[in-house]
Amino acid sequence: MTTFLQLMLNGLGKGAVFALLALGFVVIFKATEVVNFAHGSIVLFGGYIVLVTKDTIGWAGGAFLGILTAGVLALAVERLLLARSRHADPFSLALLTIGIDVIITEEIVRRLGVTVPFIGDAWDAKPIQLGGVTLFRTHLVALLVATVLITAFFFALRYTNWGIAMRAQAENREAAALVGIRSSRVTATVWLMAGLLAGIAVLFIATQDFSGAGLSRGTHSIALAAFPAAIIGGLDSTVGAIVGGITVGLVDALSTHYISFAFAKSAIFLVMLVVLIARPAGLFGTRETTRV
Amino acid sequence: MSRRLSWLPWLVIVLVALALPLYLDAQWLKAGQYMMIGAVGAIGLTLLSGQAGQLSLAHGFFLLVGATSYTVLSGDEEGLVGLGLDPLLSLVGAVAISALAGMAFAPVAGRVRGIYLGVASLSLVFLGLYLGQEAETLTGGTSTGRAPATFELFGFPFSNEGELVIAGVPIRGTERLWYLFLALLALSYWLARGAVRSRVGRSWRAVRDNEAAAAAMGVDVRRTKASVFAVSSGYAGLAGVMIVLWFDILKPDESEYGTYGINTSIAFLAMVIIGGLGSVTGAVIGALVVFGLPQVLTLYSTNLGWFTGSVTPVLVSSFVYGAAIVLVVLFEPGGLAAIGRRIRELRS
Numbered sequence: 001m002t003t004f005l006q007l008m009l010n011g012l013g014k015g016a017v018f019a020l021l022a023l024g025f026v027v028i029f030k031a032t033e034v035v036n037f038a039h040g041s042i043v044l045f046g047g048y049i050v051l052v053t054k055d056t057i058g059w060a061g062g063a064f065l066g067i068l069t070a071g072v073l074a075l076a077v078e079r080l081l082l083a084r085s086r087h088a089d090p091f092s093l094a095l096l097t098i099g100i101d102v103i104i105t106e107e108i109v110r111r112l113g114v115t116v117p118f119i120g121d122a123w124d125a126k127p128i129q130l131g132g133v134t135l136f137r138t139h140l141v142a143l144l145v146a147t148v149l150i151t152a153f154f155f156a157l158r159y160t161n162w163g164i165a166m167r168a169q170a171e172n173r174e175a176a177a178l179v180g181i182r183s184s185r186v187t188a189t190v191w192l193m194a195g196l197l198a199g200i201a202v203l204f205i206a207t208q209d210f211s212g213a214g215l216s217r218g219t220h221s222i223a224l225a226a227f228p229a230a231i232i233g234g235l236d237s238t239v240g241a242i243v244g245g246i247t248v249g250l251v252d253a254l255s256t257h258y259i260s261f262a263f264a265k266s267a268i269f270l271v272m273l274v275v276l277i278a279r280p281a282g283l284f285g286t287r288e289t290t291r292v
Numbered sequence: 293m294s295r296r297l298s299w300l301p302w303l304v305i306v307l308v309a310l311a312l313p314l315y316l317d318a319q320w321l322k323a324g325q326y327m328m329i330g331a332v333g334a335i336g337l338t339l340l341s342g343q344a345g346q347l348s349l350a351h352g353f354f355l356l357v358g359a360t361s362y363t364v365l366s367g368d369e370e371g372l373v374g375l376g377l378d379p380l381l382s383l384v385g386a387v388a389i390s391a392l393a394g395m396a397f398a399p400v401a402g403r404v405r406g407i408y409l410g411v412a413s414l415s416l417v418f419l420g421l422y423l424g425q426e427a428e429t430l431t432g433g434t435s436t437g438r439a440p441a442t443f444e445l446f447g448f449p450f451s452n453e454g455e456l457v458i459a460g461v462p463i464r465g466t467e468r469l470w471y472l473f474l475a476l477l478a479l480s481y482w483l484a485r486g487a488v489r490s491r492v493g494r495s496w497r498a499v500r501d502n503e504a505a506a507a508a509m510g511v512d513v514r515r516t517k518a519s520v521f522a523v524s525s526g527y528a529g530l531a532g533v534m535i536v537l538w539f540d541i542l543k544p545d546e547s548e549y550g551t552y553g554i555n556t557s558i559a560f561l562a563m564v565i566i567g568g569l570g571s572v573t574g575a576v577i578g579a580l581v582v583f584g585l586p587q588v589l590t591l592y593s594t595n596l597g598w599f600t601g602s603v604t605p606v607l608v609s610s611f612v613y614g615a616a617i618v619l620v621v622l623f624e625p626g627g628l629a630a631i632g633r634r635i636r637e638l639r640s
Contacts, residue, residue, distance in 0.1 A: 221554075268418075
C-alpha cells in the first residue's frame with residue numbers, strides 16, 4: 001500500500017509538470033490551430049540559460065532568467081517566423097516548427113557536449129521522509145507551482161480581457177477580428193505564455209528526482225511526453241491538458257515500477273493510442289464536424 | 293523542350309548513375325548508396341504525407357520493421373530466430389511485412405487525421421525502440437546486433453566473392469550493391485509515379501483535400517488511408533532492408549534518437565518538405581540533400597580538416613535541413629518541385 005501511495009505521489013508530481021507543458025501546447029493550438037513541435041527545444045533552451053547563468057547570478061536569478069528567455073524565445077519564434085507566413089495553413093506552420101526544433105535542439109545539445117547537469121538546485125535531491133513514504137521535494141514544489149499557475153490561468157481565462165479575447169479567437173477567428181480583437185496580440189501572448197511554462201517545467205524535469213538525468217537530449221525526449229498529455233485530454237481543451245498531464249504522470253510512474261523503465265515511455269504512447277481509437281478528439285476535445 | 297524529348301534527361305541520369313561505379317572510390321559509392329536509401333524511404337513518405345495528406349513521424353519505425361524482417365527471414369544463426377530463406381524472397385517478404393505493419397496501424401489512421409495522426413504515429417517509434425531492445429532473438433540486441441545475410445540474386449552474391457570486371461574495373465561488393473540499390477530506387481520511383489498518375493493517386497489526393505467530399509464521390513476513405521499507409525510503410529521497409537545491407541549489421545537503437553528513431557523520421561519528413569510535399573522527384577532530391585550532406589561533408593572533412601570539436605558534419609547537416617524546412621514553408625511551400633515547375637514554365 002505504501003508503495004502504491006508512493007507511486008501515486010510520484011505520478012502526481014510528474015503529472016503536474018506534464019500538465020504545465022501540455023497547457024502551453026494547448027493554448028497555442030486553441031488560439032491558432034498550430035501544433036508547436038518546437039516545444040521540446042524551448043524547454044531545452046530555458047534549461048540551458050539557467051545552467052550558464054546560475055553560477056554567476058545565483059540559482060534563483062538564473063531560474064528567473066531561464067524562464068524569461070524561454071518565453072522570449074517562443075515569442076520571437078511566433079513574431080519573427082510564424083506571424084510572417086500568415087497565409088500558410090496550420091499544417092505547414094507545424095512543419096515549420098519542426099525545422100526550428102531541429103536547429104535549437106542540435107545547438108543546445110552541442111553546447112552541452114558530454115555534460116548532463118542538474119538544474120533544480122533549490123529542491124532537487126532533498127527528499128522528506130513521512131512515515132513509510134518518501135516525498136520528493138521536486139514533486140511537491142512542482143505540484144504546488146502547477147496548481148497555482150493553472151488556477152491563475154483559469155481565472156485569467158474566465159475574467160480578464162485577455163481571457164475573453166483568447167476564448168473569442170478560439171471560437172471564431174474572423175468574428176473575433178470583426179469585433180476588434182487583435183488576433184496578433186492574442187497569438188503573441190499565448191506563445192509567450194507557452195514559452196514561460198516550458199521554462200518553468202524544465203526546472204523540474206532536469207533533476208535527480210524527476211528523471212535521474214540532467215539537461216540533455218533526454219530532456220527534449222521527456223518534453224515530448226507533453227504531446228500524448230495534450231492529445232489524451234484533447235488538443236483544444238485546457239482542462240484536458242491538466243487531466244492528460246496527470247494521466248501521463250501516473251502512467252509513467254506506475255509502468256516504470258510495475259513493468260520496466262524501458263517500457264514506461266511506450267506505455268504513455270500506448271495509452272494515447274487507446275484514447276485516440278476510443279475518442280479521436282481526446283477525452284475533452286471538441287469533436288470535429290465536417291461540411292462538404 | 294518538346295514533349296518527345298522529355299525522356300532525354302532521364303536517359304542521361306541513368307547512364308551517369310550506371311557509369312559512376314567505374315570512376316568513384318568505394319567511400320563515395322557508399323555515400324551515394326546512403327542517399328539512395330533515403331530516396332526510397334522519402335518516396336514512400338511523400339506518397340503518404342504529400343499525396344494523401346497524412347502526417348507521419350513513424351517512418352523510422354517501419355524502417356526497423358523492414359530491417360528486422362529481412363534479417364530474420366534470411367538469417368539462420370545459432371540462438372537467434374531465422375528462417376534461412378533466399379535473400380530475394382526475404383527482401384520481398386520484408387517489404388510485405390512492413391506494409392502489413394502499416395496496415396495494422398489503419399484503425400488509428402482511419403480515425404484521426406492531420407497533426408493528430410502525426411503525434412499518434414510517434415508512438416510507433418517508442419514502441420519500436422522498446423521491442424527492438426526486448427526482442428533480442430529477432431534483432432540480436434543492442435550490444436552486439438546481428439549480421440544480415442549477404443544479398444544474392446539467383447546465386448550471384450552482392451559481396452566481394454567471385455570475380456567480375458567491367459572495363460578494367462573490378463566490380464566488388466560496394467559496386468554490386470550500388471547497382472542493386474540503383475535498381476531498387478528505379479523500381480520504387482517508377483511504381484510511385486505510376487500510382488500518383490493513376491486512380492489510386494487521385495483517391496489519395498481526394499482524401500487529402502476533403503475526406504467528406506471524397507466519401508461523397510465514392511472513395512472509401514478508410515480503405516484509402518489504410519492502403520496509402522501500407523504502401524508508404526512498404527517503401528520504408530525496403531529502405532530498412534537497404535540500410536541493413538549498407539551497414540552490414542542490424543543494430544536496434546539504444547535511445548529514441550538512433551538509426552530508426554525520431555531524428556530519422558524527422559529527416560525523412562525534411563526530405564519530403566524540401567522536395568515539395570507530394571512530389572516523387574522532389575522526394576529523391578530532398579534525400580540527396582538531407583542524407584547526402586552529412587556523407588559528403590564527412591568525406592570532405594577528413595581530407596580538409598574542416599570540422600573541429602563539437603561541430604560535426606551531422607550537426608551542420610541538421611542545421612541546414614532544419615533551416616531549409618523553415619525557408620521552404622516561409623517562401624516556397626511547394627518546395628524544390630515548385631521551383632522546378634516554375635523554371636520549366638519560364639523556358640516553355
